[in-house]
Amino acid sequence: MAHRAVAAAYVPAPTPGDRAAGTPSTAFAQPPRPSGPVLYTASAAGAAQVNLAAAPFTNAAVQQHQFLQVRDLVPLSTDDTSDTSTMYAAIGLTLAGYLSAVMLSTVFGTGLTRRRTVAALAAFGAAAAIAVWLITGPILGAVHGFAPAILLTGWLTVMAVGMATVFLSRFCGRMTPLPAVAIFMFLGMPASGAALPIATMPAPIRALHDLLPMTSTSGSLRQIMYFGSEGIGRYWLTLALWALAGLLLTLAYDTLKARRTGHHNDTDALPQQTADPAPSH
Numbered sequence: 678m679a680h681r682a683v684a685a686a687y688v689p690a691p692t693p694g695d696r697a698a699g700t701p702s703t704a705f706a707q708p709p710r711p712s713g714p715v716l717y718t719a720s721a722a723g724a725a726q727v728n729l730a731a732a733p734f735t736n737a738a739v740q741q742h743q744f745l746q747v748r749d750l751v752p753l754s755t756d757d758t759s760d761t762s763t764m765y766a767a768i769g770l771t772l773a774g775y776l777s778a779v780m781l782s783t784v785f786g787t788g789l790t791r792r793r794t795v796a797a798l799a800a801f802g803a804a805a806a807i808a809v810w811l812i813t814g815p816i817l818g819a820v821h822g823f824a825p826a827i828l829l830t831g832w833l834t835v836m837a838v839g840m841a842t843v844f845l846s847r848f849c850g851r852m853t854p855l856p857a858v859a860i861f862m863f864l865g866m867p868a869s870g871a872a873l874p875i876a877t878m879p880a881p882i883r884a885l886h887d888l889l890p891m892t893s894t895s896g897s898l899r900q901i902m903y904f905g906s907e908g909i910g911r912y913w914l915t916l917a918l919w920a921l922a923g924l925l926l927t928l929a930y931d932t933l934k935a936r937r938t939g940h941h942n943d944t945d946a947l948p949q950q951t952a953d954p955a956p957s958h
Contacts, residue, residue, distance in 0.1 A: 684722060684730035691715040691746075699748035705735065708744030719751040721903035724760035726874040751903055754821065762819035763902065764871035766809055767894040770831050771865065773805035774838025774890075775857040782846040782853060791927065798839040799832075806831025822901035826909065830897040833916035837890045840923030847930050865891035890919050 688695050695715050701707050702718055716734050718727045731747065738745035753760055781797055806828045813820035820827065838861050846853040867878050868885040869892040875883055886892055893912035900909045 684719070684726045685734065686717040687734050688715040688717065696746060696748070699750040700752055702747035702749040702752075705731070705745070705747040708746060711744060711746040713738060713743035713745055716745055716747045718747060718749050720749050720753050720760065721751040721899070723870065723874065723899075724753065725872075726870070726876070729874050729876070754902070756818045756821075757902075761872075762813065763895045763898040764869075766813045766820050766898055767834070767869065767871060767891050768862075768866070769809045769813075770805065770834040770894055771838055771861050771891055773801070773809070774835040775842040775854070775861055777801040777805070777835065778839040778842035778846065779854050779857065782843065783851065791924075791931065794843060795840075795924065798836060798843075802832045802835030802839065803828075805835050820898060820902065822898075823906060826901045826906055827898065829913070830894060830901070830909075830916075833913055833920065834890060834894045837893075837916040837919035837923070840920045840927070841890075842923075844923045844927045844930070847927060861890065865889040868892060869895050871895040887915075890916055 691714060696711055699717065702720070705716075714734075716731055718731060720727050735745055735747075754762075756762070777798060781794060809831055810820070810824065810827050814824070814827070838857075841861075842853060842857045845856050849856055864882070864885055866872060867882050868875070868889050870878075870886060871891070875886050878886075893915040897909050897912040897916075900906050900912070
């Protein structure tokens with residue numbers, strides 16, 4: 678569970694060492710004199726997910742008149758007892774990503790070159806990452822861990838969502854906020870599993886779990902806070918691929934549009950051919 682491979686583990690015949698591992702779970706009633714099985718949990722991997730996975734074991738223990746002892750191997754921080762810190766931090770960074778891209782598209786329109794767009798997003802991403810870290814970390818104490826890793830996660834999130842939104846703006850214009858919010862918030866939130874266990878979501882939402890950026894943002898923050906950043910590389914890679922894909926698709930669209938416009942202008946500039954007069958007899 679320390680590697681987030683499983684949400685709970687049931688030990689029907691525990692040893693004294695098993696009963697002393699971790700800390701007593703605060704989410705389940707503990708027997709005064711433990712003598713029955715032990716259930717290991719890791720609430721830092723997702724408190725709602727742990728409760729869902731543990732329910733069958735607690736019910737089985739009650740039916741068998743046993744006292745189930747629940748031990749939390751990776752408990753939540755005392756400043757994050759509701760397990761919502763990573764979710765709200767991910768929401769803030771996602772908002773910063775598409776709002777910055779929408780603002781750039783609205784204010785400057787086509788007058789802002791791609792190079793300046795990327796530079797502006799990179800600068801805004803750094804500022805947003807620092808702001809979110811300061812508010813959720815030193816000020817509120819809700820998000821903790823290795824600061825450079827948190828800042829890099831924030832910057833990658835803004836770049837990923839921002840560059841994807843820039844690409845959407847090529848098609849949607851002033852309506853860009855609508856598809857951006859639909860993709861990165863309305864679909865991204867349930868698909869991330871940050872609020873509710875992903876196993877409880879409909880199949881189409883579960884299919885988006887590993888694809889949308891918010892999953893990688895909340896997952897990265899959780900790994901930094903509770904799991905020593907183990908396996909965080911795959912989350913960062915997903916965010917980097919989103920940013921790169923948005924940039925390349927925007928470049929391809931602009932290049933194709935420029936060629937079509939140039940071809941159309943060249944055609945308009947050609948002199949019109951007039952038919953030769955028919956010979957008279």
